Structure formats: structure tokens, C-alpha cells
Amino acid sequence: MEKELSRLRCGESATVxxxxxxxxxxxxxxxxxxxxxxxxxxLNQSPDGSVMALxxxxxxxxxxxxxxxxxxxxxP
Amino acid sequence: MSEREAPKKIIALMGxxxxxxxxxxxxxxxxxxxxxxxxxxxxxxxxxxVNRGDHLLELWDLPGxxxxxxxxxxxxxxxxxxxxxxAQCSVVVCDALCLQRSxxxxxxxxxxxxxxxxxxxxxxxxxxxxxxxxxxKLQEMLGTTVVFTSGATGExxxxxxxxxxxxxxxxxxxxxxPVADAVEIACACVEKNGCSRTEKQLRIDRxxxxxxxxxxxxxxxxxxxxxxxxxxxNYPSQWLEKLFRLGYLGLExxxxxxxxxxxxxxxxxxxxxxxxxxxxxxPPMAIFxxxxxxxxxxxxxxRIAFLLDGGMQRCGGCGKQALxxxxxxxxxxxxxxxxxxxxxxxxxxxxxxxxxxxxCNGRFPxxxxxxxxxxxxxxxxxxxxxxxxxxxxxxxxxTGVLSRWAERKDxxxxxxxxxxxxxxxxxKILKQSLVNRTAHICLRSLKVAAPAGLLLWVxxxxxxxxxxxxxxxxxxxxxxxxxVILVGFLFSLPANELFIPVIxxxxxxxxxxxGADQLNAQVLGSLWTWKTAVCTMVFTLLHxxxxxxxxxxxxxxxxxxxxxxxxxxxxxxGLLMCLALNLLL
Numbered sequence: 001m002e003k004e005l006s007r008l009r010c011g012e013s014a015t016v017x018x019x020x021x022x023x024x025x026x027x028x029x030x031x032x033x034x035x036x037x038x039x040x041x042x043l044n045q046s047p048d049g050s051v052m053a054l055x056x057x058x059x060x061x062x063x064x065x066x067x068x069x070x071x072x073x074x075x076p
Numbered sequence: 077m078s079e080r081e082a083p084k085k086i087i088a089l090m091g092x093x094x095x096x097x098x099x100x101x102x103x104x105x106x107x108x109x110x111x112x113x114x115x116x117x118x119x120x121x122x123x124x125x126v127n128r129g130d131h132l133l134e135l136w137d138l139p140g141x142x143x144x145x146x147x148x149x150x151x152x153x154x155x156x157x158x159x160x161x162x163a164q165c166s167v168v169v170c171d172a173l174c175l176q177r178s179x180x181x182x183x184x185x186x187x188x189x190x191x192x193x194x195x196x197x198x199x200x201x202x203x204x205x206x207x208x209x210x211x212x213k214l215q216e217m218l219g220t221t222v223v224f225t226s227g228a229t230g231e232x233x234x235x236x237x238x239x240x241x242x243x244x245x246x247x248x249x250x251x252x253x254p255v256a257d258a259v260e261i262a263c264a265c266v267e268k269n270g271c272s273r274t275e276k277q278l279r280i281d282r283x284x285x286x287x288x289x290x291x292x293x294x295x296x297x298x299x300x301x302x303x304x305x306x307x308x309x310n311y312p313s314q315w316l317e318k319l320f321r322l323g324y325l326g327l328e329x330x331x332x333x334x335x336x337x338x339x340x341x342x343x344x345x346x347x348x349x350x351x352x353x354x355x356x357x358x359p360p361m362a363i364f365x366x367x368x369x370x371x372x373x374x375x376x377x378x379r380i381a382f383l384l385d386g387g388m389q390r391c392g393g394c395g396k397q398a399l400x401x402x403x404x405x406x407x408x409x410x411x412x413x414x415x416x417x418x419x420x421x422x423x424x425x426x427x428x429x430x431x432x433x434x435x436c437n438g439r440f441p442x443x444x445x446x447x448x449x450x451x452x453x454x455x456x457x458x459x460x461x462x463x464x465x466x467x468x469x470x471x472x473x474x475t476g477v478l479s480r481w482a483e484r485k486d487x488x489x490x491x492x493x494x495x496x497x498x499x500x501x502x503x504k505i506l507k508q509s510l511v512n513r514t515a516h517i518c519l520r521s522l523k524v525a526a527p528a529g530l531l532l533w534v535x536x537x538x539x540x541x542x543x544x545x546x547x548x549x550x551x552x553x554x555x556x557x558x559x560v561i562l563v564g565f566l567f568s569l570p571a572n573e574l575f576i577p578v579i580x581x582x583x584x585x586x587x588x589x590x591g592a593d594q595l596n597a598q599v600l601g602s603l604w605t606w607k608t609a610v611c612t613m614v615f616t617l618l619h620x621x622x623x624x625x626x627x628x629x630x631x632x633x634x635x636x637x638x639x640x641x642x643x644x645x646x647x648x649x650g651l652l653m654c655l656a657l658n659l660l661l
Contacts, residue, residue: 053285064489
């Protein structure tokens with residue numbers, strides 16, 4: 001099942017399918033190893049729910065939901 | 077052998093942020109580092125030397141970089157340095173815990189540089205977490221020298237130095253796609269028994285970052301730190317005051333054969349001002365800095381950015397601005413420089429302009445002193461906490477106002493790494509924060525305080541200070557302050573630490589402070605009401621940044637207009653707030 005990465009709940013993980021993010025963000029994400037095919041897990045959400053903490057390539061990064069809406073993931 | 081001798085080789089040390097580069101750098105250079113300029117930038121690259129007996133190796137500690145094509149200003153410095161080819165050899169420091177990500181940068185560097193050493197750091201931490209690396213295979217696949225180190229235990233540092241000093245074979249890059257190749261290499265060489273984060277770490281994060289408790293816990297932590305600072309600073313302050321009074325009496329005796337103006341200039345001018353700066357500054361800073369470094373070392377600061385990004389986002393800023401505000405608590409000039417981590421140029425300017433709204437270490441002791449004089453022992457930490465929160469809120473509000481003026485909404489992406497919690501090295505914290513930071517700040521304020529003391533004494537004796545205070549008095553009382561307080565703010569432009577000493581010297585006049593140095597409490601307590609104290613605290617928080625910060629803003633933005641804005645903006649806010657407080661209270 002495919003959906004937006006921003007719709008994952010805490011504790012869920014999925015595989016990145018497509019990234020329709022802006023060029024700078026894509027470059028930035030690449031340096032974290034965040035590319036299609038990689039597995040991401042959601043660890044936390046910020047108090048107002050606008051930021052999510054993701055685990056990717058053994059690193060935890062925080063990203064905004066507005067950016068995460070542009071990333072499609074597939075749930076196993 | 078002297079350091080002036082030309083080094084044999086220049087080696088650039090680079091790597092992802094937070095992989096322990098600087099720890100390695102210090103371990104190799106024995107902390108003989110001095111920061112040097114590079115390509116017109118004020119700071120960013122630290123230079124150090126490794127002594128190899130008959131020759132030197134020059135080591136450059138570049139700012140942490142995620143990738144050579146990253147967006148931030150600090151990353152651009154590192155990338156430019158590598159591309160310039162000034163360094164004969166590069167050491168890419170990798171994190172053993174997340175090798176795959178570190179290798180992306182390593183492979184990118186290998187595409188540009190011919191001589192690269194890959195240094196896999198934090199191997200002890202990886203061992204503890206059940207991550208094992210196949211050294212031989214890694215070396216084979218990378219086709220370059222690989223060294224395993226641990227900055228904390230010192231393991232492998234000698235072999236890293238040997239590798240840097242030795243002759244590295246030149247090699248051609250063959251990595252077409254760094255990301256895909258990094259994945260392949262990491263898969264082949266890393267054997268993992270478990271998670272990169274332990275269950276305990278995940279649980280702590282779930283609590284610290286949780287919806288309900290995240291922000292209350294953060295505020296509670298702030299309050300606790302302030303309470304410890306105020307409560308703890310009380311005693312050493314009293315000892316220092318006693319000590320300085322004894323010193324004053326001794327100095328008077330020594331100077332008695334000299335004419336009155338020599339005595340006055342040295343004892344009442346230079347000595348008294350310096351002593352006051354120290355007794356106000358030193359105790360709170362000596363307690364606050366270690367506590368703050370502790371949070372820094374554990375890895376809590378990025379979590380603050382995570383918690384505050386939502387609010388910051390609504391104001392057109394980003395969570396990283398919260399980090400620069402935290403740095404501003406130490407020193408606004410450092411905070412302004414720290415704004416380099418913000419990728420969006422316009423958001424960065426907004427962060428620079430509002431940074432001085434958090435109290436730096438020059439103003440923080442003033443707040444602590446006023447709060448403990450007028451609000452008692454228990455309420456004072458709450459008052460200071462409210463002050464800091466007010467500063468942060470005003471910074472956010474002003475960022476919001478400024479971003480309304482911005483031509484277009486910029487949608488710079490926000491990515492922030494949340495590092496694993498690390499066991500803080502208490503010894504290092506104490507040494508760094510007490511010896512280095514506190515001593516550095518004291519020296520700096522002494523350099524300002526001694527000449528300022530002399531000048532103040534001359535101005536007081538010539539009656540200038542008094543007439544200026546009288547002249548400013550109507551304006552001051554309109555703001556709930558007084559002429560003397562405004563004089564204090566005007567004269568503390570070189571360094572905010574001078575505020576209290578200027579006021580004391582202006583209030584008590586020349587000579588009269590002399591014997592009766594029962595300082596702060598009586599003098600201020602008898603002259604001011606709590607309303608004056610509140611207005612003074614607000615204006616301490618919100619007025620022009622000190623000269624050092626202004627110069628830093630100019631060198632960071634390169635624009636006179638923005639520097640002027642950084643002066644006017646907080647001042648205007650402060651004036652308006654004081655005016656409103658005076659009318660309302």
C-alpha cells in the first residue's frame with residue numbers, strides 16, 4: 001500500500017518509493033542516504049505535529065510534514 | 077623546534093557533523109589549536125600542528141559537512157577548502173555507528189582528492205551497540221588507507237598520525253555514484269547485531285520529545301538550571317566581594333604616597349570597575365557554563381530545535397534558529413556566527429537580527445543580580461526564566477514581522493539531525509567550560525573593564541557622567557528607568573558586563589565608593605523600586621547588541637544596512653516595551 005510519508009504513525013516503517021521534493025532537499029537527503037528504495041521509520045512527532053523524527057540509515061533526522069508530504073512510501 | 081618552521085604537509089580533517097572530528101583534532105594536536113582565517117571568512121577552520129620530532133604536519137579542522145554539494149554556509153566553506161586543493165591530503169572521519177552515511181561524503185571527497193585517508197571513528201561506541209566492521213574488506217573496497225580510531229579512549233590515534241605522515245599512494249577515483257556505492261560497501265562490511273539506538277535511548281526520546289511533556293520538560297530544565305545558577309552563585313559572590321574589599325584596602329595603602337588623582341584613577345577607576353565586573357560575572361558564569369555544556373554534550377540542544385520548530389515555522393523561521401539562540405545565551409557574537417547553519421539566506425538574516433534578544437553572558441549576570449535583589453531567593457529564578465522566555469518569544473515575534481516583509485515565502489527545507497544521547501565526559505566539560513570558556517570571557521571583560529574603569533573615573537570626576545544622567549533623566553523616567561540607568565546602557569556598548577559597574581560609579585560619584593564597598597545591594601536597593609528593576613531587566617534583554625556582536629554581524633552579513641537594523645530593531649522593541657510597562661504598572 002502506497003501513501004505519503006507524513007501519514008505514517010510513530011513506530012511504523014516503510015520503503016521510500018518516490019520523492020517529488022525540491023532539488024536542494026533531494027540533494028540534502030541524498031547525503032543522508034535517503035534515496036528511493038531505502039527504509040524509513042517514524043520515531044517521534046513534535047508537540048504540534050508539524051515535525052517528525054525519522055530513522056534512516058542508522059541516523060535520526062527531523063523533517064517537516066510539509067516536506068514529507070512530497071515523499072511516497074510503500075508499507076510492507 | 078619552533079612552530080614558525082614551514083610544515084611539511086597540510087592535511088584537511090573533514091567529516092559529517094558530530095562524528096568527533098574536533099576531539100580527534102585536539103587529541104592529535106594536543107590542544108595547541110588557534111583558529112585561523114581562510115578565504116576571507118572570519119572563522120570556520122581551525123588550524124593545528126602535529127609535532128613529528130623533525131617536522132610538523134599542519135592540520136585543518138573543517139566544519140562538519142554532510143555532503144560536498146550541501147546547502148549551508150558552513151558546508152560551503154568546507155567544500156571550497158577541499159576543492160581549492162591547498163591540502164595535500166584529506167582525512168575523512170566516519171562514524172562507525174552509521175558508516176553508510178559517512179561513506180557517502182568519503183566517496184565524494186575521493187572523487188576530488190587523490191590522497192584520502194578514511195578514518196572510522198567511534199569504534200568503541202559501535203562495539204557497545206553490537207556493530208562490527210570488517211576492516212580488511214573495507215580497506216579493499218575503498219582502495220585507500222583506512223584507520224580505526226576512538227577519540228574518547230585515544231585508540232588508533234597514533235596509527236592515524238603515522239598514516240597522515242606516510243607516503244600515500246595516489247589513486248584515481250572510480251566511484252561513479254557515491255550513494256549507491258556507499259550502500260554497497262556498508263552492506264558488505266558492517267555486521268550488525270541490533271539497533272543503532274538502544275531501547276533506552278528511544279524511550280528517553282519518546283519522553284523528551286513527547287507531545288504532552290516535551291515543552292514542559294524543556295521549561296522545567298531551564299528553570300532548574302537558572303535556580304542552580306542563582307542559588308549557587310550567591311556564596312562565591314559574597315566571598316569575592318570580601319576578597320576584593322580586602323584588595324581595595326591593600327591597594328589604598330600601597331598607593332598612599334601618591335597624589336589623589338593617581339590613587340583615584342587606579343583604585344576607584346581601574347580596580348573598582350574590574351573587581352565589580354568580575355564579582356558580578358564570574359560566579360553565575362562558572363556555574364551556568366558547565367550545566368549548559370552538559371546539555372550540549374548529552375545532545376539535548378537539537379531536541380530543543382525539534383520541539384520549537386513548529387512555533388518557529390509559523391514565524392517564518394526554523395528550528396535551527398532555536399539552536400542559534402541557545403548559542404546566543406553564551407555569547408551573541410557566537411550565536412550570530414552560528415546562524416551559518418541556517419540554509420535559507422533570508423531566514424539566516426532574520427536569525428542574525430534577532431539573536432541579541434536572548435541575554436548573553438554579559439547581561440545574564442545583570443539579570444541574575446537584579447532578580448535576586450528585588451524578587452528574593454525563590455522567585456528570582458522564575459523571574460530570570462521569564463526574562464529568557466520573553467527574549468525568545470520576542471525573537472520569534474520579530475522574526476515573524478520581518479518575514480512578512482520578505483519578498484517571497486521561502487521554502488528552504490528543514491533537516492535536522494538528532495544525534496544519539498552520549499555519556500557526557502564530565503572532566504572534559506569542567507575543563508572546557510570552567511577553564512577555557514569562563515577564563516576566556518573573564519580575560520575579555522578585564523581587557524575592556526580596566527580601560528573603561530579609567531575612562532569612567534575621569535568622566536565622573538569631571539562631572540560629565542552626572543550631567544549626562546541629569547540630562548537623560550526625563551527621558552529615562554518616561555521609560556520607567558532613570559538617567560543613570562540610561563547612562564549605564566550607553567556606556568556598556570563596548571561590553572554589556574560594564575552595566576552594573578557604570579551605574580554604581582555614576583550613582584555613588586567619584587571617591588565616595590571608596591571605603592564603603594558594600595556594593596550592589598544597598599546602593600541599588602535603596603534607589604530603585606521593583607518597577608525600575610522590571611523595566612531595567614526588560615531593557616537589559618532588549619537593547620542594542622554590544623560592539624563585538626555588531627562587528628560580527630557586519631562581517632557576517634557584509635551589509636551596513638543590516639548591521640544598523642540589528643542595532644535599531646531590539647532597541648525599538650525594548651523602548652516600546654519599557655514605555656508600555658511604565659504606563660501599565
